[in-house]
Amino acid sequence: MVFYRQIILFFSFLTLSFYNPNNLEIKSERIPPSATTTKEKIDDVLTEYFESGKFNGVVLAAQGDDIVYTGAFGKANFEWDIPNTLDTRFKIASITKTFTACLVMHLIEIGYINLDDVITDYLPDYPSSTGDKITIEHLLVQSSGIPDYLTKPDFLSDMAVQHHDRYGFIKHFQDMELEFEPGTDWNYGNSGYYLLGLIIEKATGLTYEEAMRKHVIEPAGLENTGYASSGMVIPKLASGYIKTPDGYEIAPYFHSSVGFSAGMMYSNVTDLFKWTRALYAGKIIQNRNYLQNMITPQMEDYGYGLFIGAQKVGGQMEVVFGLFGTIHGFNSQVSYFYNHDFTIIIMDNTQQCTVDIFFAVRDILFGNIPEDNINPSIRSNTFIKP
Numbered sequence: 001m002v003f004y005r006q007i008i009l010f011f012s013f014l015t016l017s018f019y020n021p022n023n024l025e026i027k028s029e030r031i032p033p034s035a036t037t038t039k040e041k042i043d044d045v046l047t048e049y050f051e052s053g054k055f056n057g058v059v060l061a062a063q064g065d066d067i068v069y070t071g072a073f074g075k076a077n078f079e080w081d082i083p084n085t086l087d088t089r090f091k092i093a094s095i096t097k098t099f100t101a102c103l104v105m106h107l108i109e110i111g112y113i114n115l116d117d118v119i120t121d122y123l124p125d126y127p128s129s130t131g132d133k134i135t136i137e138h139l140l141v142q143s144s145g146i147p148d149y150l151t152k153p154d155f156l157s158d159m160a161v162q163h164h165d166r167y168g169f170i171k172h173f174q175d176m177e178l179e180f181e182p183g184t185d186w187n188y189g190n191s192g193y194y195l196l197g198l199i200i201e202k203a204t205g206l207t208y209e210e211a212m213r214k215h216v217i218e219p220a221g222l223e224n225t226g227y228a229s230s231g232m233v234i235p236k237l238a239s240g241y242i243k244t245p246d247g248y249e250i251a252p253y254f255h256s257s258v259g260f261s262a263g264m265m266y267s268n269v270t271d272l273f274k275w276t277r278a279l280y281a282g283k284i285i286q287n288r289n290y291l292q293n294m295i296t297p298q299m300e301d302y303g304y305g306l307f308i309g310a311q312k313v314g315g316q317m318e319v320v321f322g323l324f325g326t327i328h329g330f331n332s333q334v335s336y337f338y339n340h341d342f343t344i345i346i347m348d349n350t351q352q353c354t355v356d357i358f359f360a361v362r363d364i365l366f367g368n369i370p371e372d373n374i375n376p377s378i379r380s381n382t383f384i385k386p
Contacts, residue, residue, distance in 0.1 A: 041364045042069045049357055050074060053243070057348035058084055060269040061361055064341045065277065068365075070269065076238040076349065078248055089237045089268045090347040091228050092332045093325030096265040097193050098279075101140055101305025103216050104196055105285045105294050108136075112203045115140075119195060122202040123167075127174055130182075136199070138182045139192035140304040145178035148189030156252075163230070164257040166198060186299040190262035193305075197261025208261050220278040225267040230256040237266060238349040240329015248350060251329025263327060269345045272334050276343050280321075280336065295321060313337075313366045326351065333358065340366070 042061060049055040056074030060067060072084040107113045119131035119139075130146070138144040149155065149172050159172070173191045180187075197208045204211045209227040217225055228234060240251035256264045267275070278284055285291040294304040301309045307322040319338035325331070332347045333354050342365050346354040 038364060039069045042361055043071055045360045045364065046071055046073060046357065049360075054352060055348060055354075055357060056084070056241075056350040056352065057090070057346065058086060058088055058269050059347075059357070059361065060086075060273055060343070060345040061365060062273060062343045063365070067273070069361075074350070076236075078239070078241060084238065084349070086270060087224070087236050087268060088347075088349075089224055089234060089266045090332055090349055091237075091240065091264070091266050091325075091327055091330045092272075092347075093259070093263045093327035093330060094190075095267075095272075095323045095325040095332055095334065096259070096261065096263045098305040098323050099212060099216060099265055099275075100193055100196050100200070100261045101294060102279060102284055103200060103212055104136065104140060105290050105304065106215050107200065107203055107211075109285060109287045109290055113199070119199070122199040123170075123195070126170070130174075130178060134182045136196070137298075139196050139199075141186070141298045142188050142192060142302055143183050143186050143299050144192045145180045145182050145185070145187075146189070146191040146195075147173060147176045147179055148187070149173040149191050149194070150189070156254075160258050161253050161255060162258075163255055166201075166257060166260060169257065169260075170195065170198070186302065188302070190259075193262035194260050200261070212265075216284060220275055220284055222267070222271045222274055224271040225265065225275070228256055228264050228266040234266060236268075238330075240327075241350045242329060243350050243352060251351065254328045259327065263325065269347060272332075272345050272347075273343060276334060276336055276345075280338075313362065335362075337362075342366075 038061070042059070046055060046059055050073040058072045059069065061069040070086050072086055072088065074084055076082045076084045076088045104113060108115060113136060115135065115137045117136050119126050119134050120128055123131065134144045134146070150160075152159075152172070170191075179185070200206075200208055200211050206214065209229070212227065224236070226234070228237070241248040242251050280295070282288060282291050285294065295306065295308060296303055297308045298304070301307050307324070309320050309322070310317050311320055312318070316339075318340070321336040321338065323334040325333070329351050330347075330349055331351050331354055333345070335344045335358060336342070337344075342362075344358060344361050344365070346357055346361075348354060
């Protein structure tokens with residue numbers, strides 16, 4: 001969430017071209033790699049990264065519903081020498097946005113919200129000059145033009161450590177001049193998703209946390225996912241650290257009221273895998289058209305709360321859905337390869353970049369697919385599996 005420019009840079013590197021359903025061939029076959037070989041290769045790579053001080057966290061890799069690798073490295077808490085395990089929970093920062101977008105789409109599905117509703121339909125005290133023309137869809141797609149509050153001078157060192165009333169907090173950005181007219185451009189940020197959290201509360205009569213649990217977390221069967229409220233005791237939650245030339249330091253404090261629905265959830269690799277399977281299988285958003293809209297690029301390479309792109313792997317184009325999150329002391333990403341049904345989840349509690357690990361694991365997964373078994377035969381204009 002905090003250092004979102006790292007996310008943009010990573011996905012720009014990862015994405016070779018924006019997805020175009022008219023020219024991208026979707027493969028029909030799912031070729032399972034050798035699980036034993038895959039596990040050994042991935043473990044060797046991750047061990048090397050860990051031993052060289054470049055990784056401290058947990059990784060999961062899967063094809064379809066089958067998990068082909070899990071591994072935990074380093075410590076969840078350095079002070080008490082507590083190791084990371086597969087059960088360790090991490091703050092997921094901007095991956096929260098995907099959960100928020102999913103909740104909004106579900107509420108649209110059941111008639112609580114409409115995509116073309118505007119901010120002032122739910123927050124009547126919001127300035128009408130902008131609130132009357134910024135729609136729910138603008139907020140979802142990051143095309144509202146509202147400046148990101150994290151970019152305000154001295155925000156991270158001053159305001160980010162304080163408790164804020166949620167409805168009072170938006171005063172820090174609601175009167176700022178728009179960067180562009182809604183719907184005419186795109187800029188990744190947090191203000192729009194903060195507003196979506198408040199709109200969810202107004203539409204449901206529940207707190208954001210209650211609505212998320214009722215409509216998303218419980219239906220998806222997630223047992224290790226929730227809202228990381230400041231001061232709350234969260235079992236098995238890793239501590240966050242920053243690596244410096246002199247060793248690891250405790251990450252700076254960041255109050256949950258600042259992240260809210262834009263970046264303050266926690267989870268673990270197992271739950272994020274369940275979440276990935278549930279989301280793309282249409283088990284949470286059951287209306288296929290709504291789900292299709294969410295996971296199709298709307299502006300730039302962004303859908304509703306997630307990135308969508310295509311990259312060339314082993315001579316073939318591969319559709320990739322990317323979820324990324326960085327906050328003080330934590331870095332997480334979830335990458336789903338649509339064509340071959342691969343999932344890669346990487347979570348680190350020392351805020352180290354996961355790009356190299358992602359590419360290493362990706363290449364191992366795809367390297368175990370026999371080249372003569374790849375048959376690009378089916379064209380499709382939908383991401384949703386039948």
